[in-house]
Amino acid sequence: MDETVAEYIRRTVLKIPRDEIKAMLQKWGFLSESQLQTINFHQIKENISQEVVQLCEENSADIKQAAVLDIIYNHIYPNKRVWSVYQMNKTAEETEFFDLTDFKKKFKRRLRSALKNITINFREYEDNAIWIRIAWGTPYTKPNQYKTSYVVYHSQTPYVFISASVLKSNLPLLCQALVLASNYHDIREMELRSHSLNSLKDIVFKRYSQNFQTHYPRPLQERNVAPENADLRIIQENRSEKERIQRVNREVFGDGPQPKLEFAQYRLETMFKSDPKMDVLDKKEPFRCLVKFSSPHLLESLKSLAPAGMADAPLSPLLTCIPQKARNYFKIREKKGVFPESFVSP
Amino acid sequence: HLATSLPLPSERDHLRPRIDLIAFMIDIKSKYSLKNVEASLDHVDASFFLGKVCFLVTGVGRVNNCSVDMNAIWKLGEVYCSPVLFCELELEGIRVATAQRLLRMLQICAGHIPGVSALSFGSLMRNSADD
Numbered sequence: 001m002d003e004t005v006a007e008y009i010r011r012t013v014l015k016i017p018r019d020e021i022k023a024m025l026q027k028w029g030f031l032s033e034s035q036l037q038t039i040n041f042h043q044i045k046e047n048i049s050q051e052v053v054q055l056c057e058e059n060s061a062d063i064k065q066a067a068v069l070d071i072i073y074n075h076i077y078p079n080k081r082v083w084s085v086y087q088m089n090k091t092a093e094e095t096e097f098f099d100l101t102d103f104k105k106k107f108k109r110r111l112r113s114a115l116k117n118i119t120i121n122f123r124e125y126e127d128n129a130i131w132i133r134i135a136w137g138t139p140y141t142k143p144n145q146y147k148t149s150y151v152v153y154h155s156q157t158p159y160v161f162i163s164a165s166v167l168k169s170n171l172p173l174l175c176q177a178l179v180l181a182s183n184y185h186d187i188r189e190m191e192l193r194s195h196s197l198n199s200l201k202d203i204v205f206k207r208y209s210q211n212f213q214t215h216y217p218r219p220l221q222e223r224n225v226a227p228e229n230a231d232l233r234i235i236q237e238n239r240s241e242k243e244r245i246q247r248v249n250r251e252v253f254g255d256g257p258q259p260k261l262e263f264a265q266y267r268l269e270t271m272f273k274s275d276p277k278m279d280v281l282d283k284k285e286p287f288r289c290l291v292k293f294s295s296p297h298l299l300e301s302l303k304s305l306a307p308a309g310m311a312d313a314p315l316s317p318l319l320t321c322i323p324q325k326a327r328n329y330f331k332i333r334e335k336k337g338v339f340p341e342s343f344v345s346p
Numbered sequence: 347h348l349a350t351s352l353p354l355p356s357e358r359d360h361l362r363p364r365i366d367l368i369a370f371m372i373d374i375k376s377k378y379s380l381k382n383v384e385a386s387l388d389h390v391d392a393s394f395f396l397g398k399v400c401f402l403v404t405g406v407g408r409v410n411n412c413s414v415d416m417n418a419i420w421k422l423g424e425v426y427c428s429p430v431l432f433c434e435l436e437l438e439g440i441r442v443a444t445a446q447r448l449l450r451m452l453q454i455c456a457g458h459i460p461g462v463s464a465l466s467f468g469s470l471m472r473n474s475a476d477d
């Protein structure tokens with residue numbers, strides 16, 4: 001067995017939390033059950049990984065099999081990577097039947113024709129998700145197994161989730177191969193990024209609880225407000241305002257858990273508005289400014305701002321439109337017209 | 347009665363008992379909190395400032411997150427002739443002790459302690475703070 005493969009397997013096993021190693025190796029299925037019985041999973045990880053490598057040596061593992069273990073690890077722990085969402089579109093009206101074998105063949109062929117040194121692995125999962133792992137090389141060097149790109153493609157949708165890694169230069173080639181293999185015409189980046197792959201899927205597949213526009217005011221729903229205030233001696237003077245905030249918040253954010261995003265970024269290219277007498281920035285150029293919100297769970301924290309008394313309800317639509325618009329990176333320009341207000345550009 | 351700001355909503359006027367003590371809570375982590383209190387003070391009748399108002403500054407345990415200028419708070423106490431109390435709500439011991447202090451002050455302000463009036467107590471607190 002190649003020593004680079006051995007080292008790669010060793011390092012991959014070291015990444016796995018000790019209690020999960022056995023389950024993951026079983027999922028991998030490369031080592032037999034009897035071989036797994038011989039490993040002591042209660043020793044330190046360093047030693048476990050050595051034993052695993054030994055067994056892989058016996059079975060003559062190659063890089064393709066090692067790559068499968070890596071895919072399994074990333075499928076269970078996708079949140080260690082940053083994912084971007086891309087949308088493909090085609091002008092053809094009829095929906096063509098998706099052929100997996102054809103997709104894989106075309107994808108590999110396109111990439112291999114541009115780059116000989118490349119490792120490509122596919123793995124399909126039950127929710128129609130196709131996971132693709134690509135290790136990139138150059139015309140002169142073997143593929144670097146530690147600098148991999150991951151692609152998750154749900155074949156019934158036009159959406160692709162890409163975790164590109166450092167080698168951004170290979171991104172155009174990757175996009176091209178995807179479009180070709182899936183019979184679409186082009187692909188665009190959606191300005192939606194997060195560590196949480198499932199949350200990104202929730203947003204684009206509209207699986208989160210959405211707000212519903214009410215055409216008539218609902219009667220005040222007491223059930224959420226009452227339990228906090230068990231002591232009847234405490235009287236809330238601003239109860240009606242508190243209830244209004246809860247209602248508005250619920251209308252905007254819905255009832256369920258929010259998708260998990262870590263950032264929202266607004267690139268402002270708007271004019272600086274000051275007192276005309278101050279005559280600041282008389283060049284009348286847009287005032288370039290970047291506003292970035294970051295949080296372990298951005299949407300939940302936005303949802304809790306108004307009830308916590310830290311912001312007025314309703315919040316700015318620039319913040320609340322994030323799940324509906326399926327983006328968290330925005331460019332805001334001046335609206336040209338009679339009323340100079342900013343608007344969000346596509 | 348808890349309120350987020352003053353003036354109090356007028357629709358509840360008929361349900362409200364006499365107000366004996368107003369405690370303005372300032373969260374040391376929030377500049378907005380101080381601004382809110384300053385704006386609310388304008389709606390308080392002058393007679394309350396004869397010992398029936400106090401400022402309660404919370405969050406003092408977390409010195410790193412202090413966003414409010416302490417001088418501004420001292421100034422507030424001086425200008426409005428009212429005592430400034432400090433506490434940390436996250437610690438149960440301090441929370442209970444502070445509640446007991448406020449309760450004591452409330453008893454005096456409501457006239458339940460014979461021989462001590464709100465005004466005399468207020469000036470007592472002020473003089474000891476200056477020392």
